[in-house]
């Protein structure tokens with residue numbers, strides 16, 4: 001990792017150290033539930049906002065049921081005026097529109113973040129009660145001290161953190177240049193200074209709390225995607241086993257209501273209300289939300305498809321594989337089709353998650369380890385890529401491919417500078433929130449690799465017992 005990256009990240013943490021997950025922007029903010037009701041929203045009488053700080057994951061605040069709530073009950077309903085959106089036609093502030101055009105699509109949260117910063121700069125904002133209830137800081141890695149960014153130990157995530165930090169520093173410069181040219185009455189932030197740290201705060205507030213709803217209708221009848229901040233709804237924490245769900249009716253019976261939250265299961269007294277934020281890997285949970293899901297079934301690791309690396313893996317596995325580094329023309333043709341060769345290639349491949357091994361990587365190894373061009377040509381690509389299609393090119397080839405993959409996992413695991421036992425020792429010490437998150441994150445990545453190795457080893461054993469002589 002370059003020292004530049006640490007410096008950039010450190011410059012964001014400098015002004016906004018990460019504090020408790022429950023600390024709010026204003027020490028004693030007004031009652032959010034009361035505000036939602038006053039503005040025409042509905043909140044079930046058995047819901048309250050509570051501190052969930054005792055959880056080691058630092059859940060912050062959350063919604064909790066004060067009584068049993070039956071399945072199907074309406075929990076929250078928000079009218080159109082309550083959600084905070086980025087209107088694409090803000091004629092009062094053309095500068096905001098121009099600035100938004102400089103934000104790359106993948107950092108869409110910054111666009112809505114500009115609107116949030118604008119409202120935050122106005123104490124008379126309609127959304128002030130909502131904004132004052134937002135967390136003061138976020139545990140996303142752009143605010144980690146440089147040491148803890150290093151502690152993540154995983155290059156693809158470091159790359160993303162670096163990219164976000166660089167964008168925020170560049171955007172700060174652009175914003176300051178543009179704001180210097182406007183008078184106070186045209187200043188979108190009421191004359192307040194906006195720096196990379198406040199931009200990072202706003203981007204994280206949005207990425208960790210916004211929901212993507214249906215926006216306006218396109219001429220073809222489909223709907224635009226509309227990210228919005230949903231006050232109170234965004235007090236629900238995440239679970240892959242949610243007891244609540246968001247409902248947006250395309251043709252609502254009550255035209256005033258934009259969105260509802262419904263009990264997806266029977267909710268018991270004292271249970272937290274939880275939504276599913278999506279089937280995300282831990283990179284996205286950490287980057288966008290600032291937490292790590294233990295045993296996340298969607299977590300995975302990313303590797304670069306590289307013939308030298310596969311060659312090394314086959315050597316470690318004791319598999320003879322001369323074609324890995326010099327594939328014959330028919331093998332090259334298939335690699336090309338798998339986008340693992342040639343100009344249009346996409347060399348990022350995944351291990352872990354429900355697929356265990358990305359189909360393209362598995363198919364490539366099966367093909368590179370097979371001598372039987374005719375057998376390969378007879379197969380369709382789905383069968384070639386699927387781990388559940390049992391030994392499509394014969395047991396010896398399958399075992400060689402799986403063994404090479406296991407060795408590849410072992411090499412990837414070795415690449416981490418620390419072992420899981422060492423990480424677990426670090427976690428027992430008195431460490432900061434950010435060190436704890438970084439160490440928990442990297443432990444989970446290592447478990448992903450170990451789980452994949454276990455799965456592949458089990459398959460090798462099964463195949464070996466079917467044809468013991470052929471695989472020796």
Ligand SMILES: C[S@@+](CC[C@H](N)C(=O)[O-])C[C@H]1O[C@@H](n2cnc3c(N)ncnc32)[C@H](O)[C@@H]1O
Nearest residue numbers: 057059060061208209234235236237238289291
């Ligand atoms: C939509 S907000 C939920 C309300 C938030 N807890 C609060 O205090 O305002 C999302 C944030 O809650 C926390 N969070 C939600 N689900 C979590 C989970 N399963 N584990 C740890 N933190 C979680 C994270 O800080 C995340 O960025």
